[in-house]
Amino acid sequence: MVLTQVIDFMQPTISIITPSFNQARFLPRTIESVLTQDYPNMEYILMDGGSTDGSLEIIRNYADRLSYWESKPDRGQTDAINKGFARATGKYLAWLNSDDVYKPGAISEAVDFLENHPEAAMVYGDCTFIDAQDREIGRFPAAQTDVHRLRRGYVHIPQQASFFRADLWRKVGPLDLSFYFAMDYDLWVRLAKEAPLIYQPGRVWASFRLHGDAKTIAADDRCWPEMLRVHYREGGHRLAPIVLKYQLRKLVAPVINWRRQRMFRFPARAEME
Secondary structure (H helix, E strand, O other): OHHHHHHHHHOOOEEEEEEEOOOOOOHHHHHHHHHOOOOOOEEEEEEEOOOOOOHHHHHHHOHHHOOEEEEOOOOOHHHHHHHHHHHOOOOEEEEOOOOOEEOOOHHHHHHHHHHHOOOOOEEEEEEEEEOOOOOEEEEOOOOOOOHHHHHOOOOOOOHHHEEEEHHHHHHHOOOOOOOOOOHHHHHHHHHHOOOOEEEEEEEEEEEEEOOOOOHHHHOHHHHHHHHHHHHHHOOOOOOOHHHHHHHHHHHHHHHHHHHHHHHHHOHHHHHHO
8 A cells, every 4th residue: 555655656746727617517527527537646726717607616515626726706718727827736737628528547648648758748639529418429630730730720639638748838838818719729839849749549538518608619710810810920921821721711610610519409410410
């Protein structure tokens, strides 16, 4: 028993941040998916923006298993993530939104990879789409990318299934508070300029929940303009592939959003398609 405790203590700490606001419907599933991970040295920080839907009572039920939590008004999701990471002490970092979930074993696998690949800034795996009832309704199109492909709009990183180094976060962070949607894309570009982002195909580490109030459904039209802000900040020009992709995206956006709506409203039908 003592030897096991010593080995557990020697494992590097990973800090997981959950930003939350009025997500009581899904919050218990998110918290449980973190707390039931098999990784022994984990710091879990929950930053709630002053929810009024019963989230506070849920958080208090888990308070003795959280490293830190608070519930007070903030400047939004990006601010909550930044404040959580400012308190984090882990060697590795990640955030899991309050309607998403980790798959069993995800953190152990991610930390093991980062420990054995010190050249990597970040590792990310695969991610499924789930609906409000936890039914799997699709698969995120994850793929290997790098700083050059990111800047062309070739992202393919599921934020829910990504884990990165705290020392690089301290170098390139925090998240830009002016971003509502693409703060993760902005971070990926900054990290990728420092070291490789490595994809682990076939390793399903998280589930991304699609539902009527999700940002992906409700505000997708804000993502690409924010990505273009990153593009121009990095010296990109107006005829770059990412700009052309944005123009195409605007044309097909109604179809994309319609299909997403069908995915979480009619999952069985979406699977048949």
